[in-house]
Amino acid sequence: MSNLIGHYNYWVVIFLMMAGFYVVIAQGNLVKKIVGLNIFQASVFLLFISMGNVEGGTAPIIMEGVTRYSNPLPHVLILTAIVVGVATTALALALVVRINEAYRTVEEDEIHEQDTSF
Amino acid sequence: MSNPAQPYNLVLRVAAKMLIPLIMMFALYVQFHGETGPGGGFQAGVIFAAAFILYALVFGMGAARAVAPDRPLRVLAAFGVLLYAGVGLASMLAGGNFLEYGVLAAEHLTGQHLGIFLIELGVGITVTAVMIIIFFAFAERGVRP
Amino acid sequence: MILLGFLTVTVLAVIRLRDLFAVVMLFGIYSFLAAALFVTLDAVDVAFTEATVGAGIASFLMLGTLALTVRREKARPTRALLPLLVVSSVGATLVYGTLDMPHFSDPLAPVHLTVAPHYLEAAAQETGVANVVTAVLASYRGYDTLGEVIVIFTAGLGVLALLGYRKNRKKP
Numbered sequence: 001m002s003n004l005i006g007h008y009n010y011w012v013v014i015f016l017m018m019a020g021f022y023v024v025i026a027q028g029n030l031v032k033k034i035v036g037l038n039i040f041q042a043s044v045f046l047l048f049i050s051m052g053n054v055e056g057g058t059a060p061i062i063m064e065g066v067t068r069y070s071n072p073l074p075h076v077l078i079l080t081a082i083v084v085g086v087a088t089t090a091l092a093l094a095l096v097v098r099i100n101e102a103y104r105t106v107e108e109d110e111i112h113e114q115d116t117s118f
Numbered sequence: 119m120s121n122p123a124q125p126y127n128l129v130l131r132v133a134a135k136m137l138i139p140l141i142m143m144f145a146l147y148v149q150f151h152g153e154t155g156p157g158g159g160f161q162a163g164v165i166f167a168a169a170f171i172l173y174a175l176v177f178g179m180g181a182a183r184a185v186a187p188d189r190p191l192r193v194l195a196a197f198g199v200l201l202y203a204g205v206g207l208a209s210m211l212a213g214g215n216f217l218e219y220g221v222l223a224a225e226h227l228t229g230q231h232l233g234i235f236l237i238e239l240g241v242g243i244t245v246t247a248v249m250i251i252i253f254f255a256f257a258e259r260g261v262r263p
Numbered sequence: 264m265i266l267l268g269f270l271t272v273t274v275l276a277v278i279r280l281r282d283l284f285a286v287v288m289l290f291g292i293y294s295f296l297a298a299a300l301f302v303t304l305d306a307v308d309v310a311f312t313e314a315t316v317g318a319g320i321a322s323f324l325m326l327g328t329l330a331l332t333v334r335r336e337k338a339r340p341t342r343a344l345l346p347l348l349v350v351s352s353v354g355a356t357l358v359y360g361t362l363d364m365p366h367f368s369d370p371l372a373p374v375h376l377t378v379a380p381h382y383l384e385a386a387a388q389e390t391g392v393a394n395v396v397t398a399v400l401a402s403y404r405g406y407d408t409l410g411e412v413i414v415i416f417t418a419g420l421g422v423l424a425l426l427g428y429r430k431n432r433k434k435p
Contacts, residue, residue: 007361007362007364007366007367009264009267009367010361010364010367011358011361012267012270012271013267014354014357014358014361015271015354016270016271016274017354017357018350018351018353018354018357019271019274019275019277019278020274021350021353022278022346022347022350023277023278025346025349025350026343026346026347027278027336027339028336028337028339029283029333029336029337031283031325031328031329031332031333032277032283032286032336034325035277035286035287035290035325036277038290038294038317038321039274039277039290039293042293042294042297042313042317043297045297045301045309045313046297046300046301049301049304049306049309050304050367051364051374052304052306052374053304053305053306053367054305054375055369057305058305059156059305059306059307060305060383060394060395060396061154061155061156061307061393061394061395061396062383062386062387062393062394062395063393069383069395070304070305070306071374071375071379072379072382072383072395072396072399073374073378073379073382073399074306075306075308075309075396076396076399076400076404078306078309079160079308079309079312079396079400080400080407080408080411082309082312082313082316082317083160083245083312083316083411083414083415084411084414086316086317086320086321087414087415087417087418088418089321089324090252090320090324090418090422091418091421091422091425093256093324093325093327093328094255094256094421094422094425094426095425096328096332097256097259097328097331097332097425097426098425098426100331100332100333105333106332106333107336107337148311152394152397153392153393153394153397154392154393154394155394156307156308156310156311156394156396157308157311157394157397158308158394158397158400158401160312160316161308161311161312161315164315164316164319164320165315167320168315168319171323192423195416195419196416198412198416199412199413199416202408202409202412203409206405206409216406217405217406217409219402227390227391230389230390230391230392230402231391231392233401233402234390234392234397234398234401234402237401237405237408238397238401240412241408241412244412244415244416245412245415247419248415248416248418248419249320251419251422251423252324252418252419252422253323253324253327255422255423255426255427256324256327256328256331256422256426257327259331259426260330260331
């Protein structure tokens with residue numbers, strides 16, 4: 001079962017991803033959907049960073065006497081991704097506020113009802 | 119808001135007055151030590167904006183607006199992006215490619231340090247201004263006339 | 264690991280709860296636990312950014328949205344089976360995809376052997392910066408960081424355009 005020992009943390013992170021994805025597609029409240037989307041994003045970042053880890057290595061800051069570092073390239077990618085993610089979340093939340101003012105609700109099925117009942 | 123008969127508000131005000139300068143100092147430390155430790159422009163910008171948000175939470179939006187009016191904030195947000203692109207253009211004017219910092223100074227390493235310092239500063243300024251703008255936009259939306 | 268167990272419990276609680284204030288607080292806890300996990304995985308810059316941005320700004324904006332909208336979620340009468348099926352099939356496909364991956368933290372994985380050693384060895388001499396992540400972000404891949412700053416600026420513009428500064432919106 002070396003597959004299990006070497007891969008189990010990838011599988012746990014995939015479970016977290018799928019739980020966040022489930023919140024996005026199954027729950028009806030718009031604000032909760034956005035929370036689920038952010039949980040999904042954070043789990044994807046966990047997956048990437050755990051792929052860049054090197055056993056026995058340390059943080060990629062050059063110091064005296066250290067020979068093995070973790071891979072810095074996933075860190076750079078995820079740093080950009082986190083900041084872009086919060087920019088998207090801010091815009092999505094602003095849209096939810098405007099939807100609430102226009103439709104008087106943030107539940108998905110009530111909004112759909114109001115749209116199709118004209 | 120300035121009623122000393124409300125003890126919980128007094129504790130918040132005193133604690134905020136002591137914490138806000140420390141938060142700003144820490145943000146500046148993170149900004150300028152991004153080269154030798156973890157940190158850099160993004161984290162420093164967010165921490166600096168957090169100081170302003172704390173001020174707005176404890177002392178009210180009116181006082182926060184007096185400290186950070188909207189026109190200078192918008193100018194600062196644009197200025198950070200322009201600083202970043204300006205460093206790239208300056209290196210093109212000095213003979214190199216876009217964003218090649220080595221040609222900005224006489225020595226290659228000095229040019230690199232100068233270029234990285236300036237662009238991290240631009241990133242920090244823009245992130246601070248944009249985070250404060252977003253927070254103020256959310257906070258003032260529900261104000262009844 | 265213990266942190267992964269906490270994360271799982273937090274996500275399950277987010278699915279079950281209907282009080283949105285508690286959901287946003289749990290999201291803040293989730294973000295902070297993810298930052299702690301990043302520290303144990305030797306990603307200190309990423310942990311710093313995730314803690315400030317995820318547990319700070321994102322939770323804060325969600326609370327601001329809650330103040331402008333509703334506090335509780337409406338109760339759903341039925342339990343849909345289709346989303347569970349979709350989620351399980353996607354998850355099973357992803358797990359099948361990870362079976363070919365190298366073991367966790369294997370130093371001989373192909374991703375560590377081609378580009379990363381060059382950056383680790385050359386960053387100190389070519390840029391004079393000790394933090395390799397900052398060197399790559401600001402010097403080797405500086406163009407992408409310019410795009411990132413423009414994205415943040417555009418988000419600020421978008422929020423300004425949507426929520427403006429007019430103070431004459433009455434809550435219904």
